[in-house]
Amino acid sequence: MQQPNAQPMADGVLRETASQTAGPYVHIGLALDIAGLPPREQEVWNRMAGDEAQGERIEVVGRVIDGNGDTVRDALLEAWQADANGEYQPRFDLDAPFNSFGRTAATVENDGEWQFLTVKPGAVALANGRQMAPHISLMVFARGINIHLNTRLYFEDEDDANAGCPIFNAIESPTRRQTLLARREEGDNGPRYRFDIRLQGEGETVFFDF
Amino acid sequence: MSDIENRRFVPRDRNWHPAAHTPGYKTSAARSPRQSLVSLQTPTLSELSGPDFRHLHMGPHDNDLLLNFREDPQRSGLPIGERIIMHGRVIDQFGKPVPHTLVEMWQANAGGRYRHKKDQYLAPLDPGFGGVGRCLTDEQGWYRFRTIKPGPYPWPNDVNSWRPAHIHVSVMGPAISTRLITQMYFEGDPLIPLCPIVQTLRDPEAVATMVGRLDMAHSRTMDCLTWRFDLVVRGELQTWFENQR
Ligand SMILES: [Fe+2]
Numbered sequence: 309m310q311q312p313n314a315q316p317m318a319d320g321v322l323r324e325t326a327s328q329t330a331g332p333y334v335h336i337g338l339a340l341d342i343a344g345l346p347p348r349e350q351e352v353w354n355r356m357a358g359d360e361a362q363g364e365r366i367e368v369v370g371r372v373i374d375g376n377g378d379t380v381r382d383a384l385l386e387a388w389q390a391d392a393n394g395e396y397q398p399r400f401d402l403d404a405p406f407n408s409f410g411r412t413a414a415t416v417e418n419d420g421e422w423q424f425l426t427v428k429p430g431a432v433a434l435a436n437g438r439q440m441a442p443h444i445s446l447m448v449f450a451r452g453i454n455i456h457l458n459t460r461l462y463f464e465d466e467d468d469a470n471a472g473c474p475i476f477n478a479i480e481s482p483t484r485r486q487t488l489l490a491r492r493e494e495g496d497n498g499p500r501y502r503f504d505i506r507l508q509g510e511g512e513t514v515f516f517d518f
Numbered sequence: 519m520s521d522i523e524n525r526r527f528v529p530r531d532r533n534w535h536p537a538a539h540t541p542g543y544k545t546s547a548a549r550s551p552r553q554s555l556v557s558l559q560t561p562t563l564s565e566l567s568g569p570d571f572r573h574l575h576m577g578p579h580d581n582d583l584l585l586n587f588r589e590d591p592q593r594s595g596l597p598i599g600e601r602i603i604m605h606g607r608v609i610d611q612f613g614k615p616v617p618h619t620l621v622e623m624w625q626a627n628a629g630g631r632y633r634h635k636k637d638q639y640l641a642p643l644d645p646g647f648g649g650v651g652r653c654l655t656d657e658q659g660w661y662r663f664r665t666i667k668p669g670p671y672p673w674p675n676d677v678n679s680w681r682p683a684h685i686h687v688s689v690m691g692p693a694i695s696t697r698l699i700t701q702m703y704f705e706g707d708p709l710i711p712l713c714p715i716v717q718t719l720r721d722p723e724a725v726a727t728m729v730g731r732l733d734m735a736h737s738r739t740m741d742c743l744t745w746r747f748d749l750v751v752r753g754e755l756q757t758w759f760e761n762q763r
Binding site for chain 2: 334382457507
């Protein structure tokens, strides 16, 4: 007879559907243009801020790099960030000036670089009165990644905010915190932040579980 | 927003999902972190909120792969292959429907060939088939696609590795925390247990969560077979006690 209290899951609690890699052809489903498919009426893509968006317009670029030091050319990324006032805009609406959600992908044409066109997010106030430093949550999908990786991009020019951010400082190793800092450079149309994601080995990016 | 901050989801069981490093699936070797994940004991608004796609404009055939692609728009012609309906519900771990959430899917054609610049497999492209679909779940969490059954295809992993017939499925769920990409396999396919990607899962019950079942009751006479595939996303816990901090 089954021992009571020995069930790993309480009665009636289902297991989550298991994850599988998005695979090399993820673009057919989530990045049609890169697969070579015609666009549909609207696509979810990398221009999160339109011309009317409030705040500092920035370009965010980077590469995903594997354990051999090679660029992952089939990576797909999703971004989730607050607007310039530190507010999330959950309603996805391409007619709105700003969307909190975006997608991008590394492309062979761009030598494996991905890009978001957005605004710099504001600090996000938490209910307990603390503030999280400006950040962009990123989800990384690719062939060879069995379950997507969650990370956060922080800004190197936000030292004070970063020093006070409860999540940034929840990373025990100060050395590893540095892997989440995007570097500011001058872009073609204003500031550009560069954020390389290292999947494995030296300088391995911090990935979160939550 | 503070209601959202009080949300809690059933923690993701990392032993249930595939590990990052699964040497049998060779590409994972160099693409898997070696460091442990950093656990957020208290997830924040950034993890507990997520996009609502009810205002994303979709076309009338976005969920109908029999009609949503023609290589030459002047010519008609249905895709080659077994006509099927793939349908099911998105529910959470407590069986609660997840309404109005975005479900996206992509797949190979009946010959096992993807319409993708990078797919060079011998099997031909089908001029009547693109291979992408999307829809929102309804009030009860139901979604539905009409398509053709994809073919299995060979891929470079072991000397002779074949993917079982599968449809890639992406679901957002209520928050960034529930985001999930998986694949639906077809009940009874002898290639399922042979596949190195399926074998990234350690528990046969976890594999079973990805197997679509033949749903004869919803099949259409003289038209198409139906496959049922429910997606379970992380359950939202009730918060009975408020923490003081
Ligand atoms: Fe596939």
